[in-house]
Amino acid sequence: MDGERGRLDRPKERRRSPLPRWDPEAFGKASERIARFLGTGRFIAWMTVFVAVWLIWNTLAPARLRFDPFPFIFLTLMLSLQASYSAPLILLAQYRQADRDRVNLEQDRKQNERSIADTEFLTREIAALRTGLGEVATRDWLRDQLADLRREPDGGRPAARPIGHGEPRPGEERDR
Numbered sequence: 001m002d003g004e005r006g007r008l009d010r011p012k013e014r015r016r017s018p019l020p021r022w023d024p025e026a027f028g029k030a031s032e033r034i035a036r037f038l039g040t041g042r043f044i045a046w047m048t049v050f051v052a053v054w055l056i057w058n059t060l061a062p063a064r065l066r067f068d069p070f071p072f073i074f075l076t077l078m079l080s081l082q083a084s085y086s087a088p089l090i091l092l093a094q095y096r097q098a099d100r101d102r103v104n105l106e107q108d109r110k111q112n113e114r115s116i117a118d119t120e121f122l123t124r125e126i127a128a129l130r131t132g133l134g135e136v137a138t139r140d141w142l143r144d145q146l147a148d149l150r151r152e153p154d155g156g157r158p159a160a161r162p163i164g165h166g167e168p169r170p171g172e173e174r175d176r
Contacts, residue, residue: 028096035093038086051075 037043054075058068068074 028092031089032093032096034086035090038090051079 054068055072058066058072058075059070
């Protein structure tokens with residue numbers, strides 16, 4: 001038996017516990033539902049009705065039917081018990097919400113990082129396209145260059161008019 005006890009390749013047998021087992025996720029969801037109900041006007045209305053009926057019964061009912069006389073100690077105990085369970089359930093619900101918010105914030109941060117990286121990439125691409133377009137000969141640039149070439153070699157002769165401005169191209173005749 002000692003040889004089996006020291007083996008690491010087999011999981012240990014689960015120990016029996018006298019405490020009941022529960023699913024933490026189900027317990028958390030139930031606590032959120034309770035906390036959500038405790039924060040509603042419906043709960044406050046029902047609690048007000050409950051306390052009012054309690055007080056009216058223990059004040060106006062015949063003495064032998066009253067179960068909590070004037071200092072209303074049992075009512076105080078009931079409200080304290082309700083508060084002692086409500087506070088931890090509300091805290092548990094808040095912790096779960098904080099965990100969800102933290103996960104959502106992390107996802108948003110990662111999405112923002114991806115968006116920034118995509119934007120920077122597109123900015124670089126657009127800059128490269130603009131640089132490339134700056135090196136491409138545009139129609140206006142070609143006209144300016146042709147006009148400069150026409151003026152330079154003749155040294156004072158008037159430059160020829162550009163093609164397409166009313167004069168036929170070389171080898172073409174004009175229709176009349």
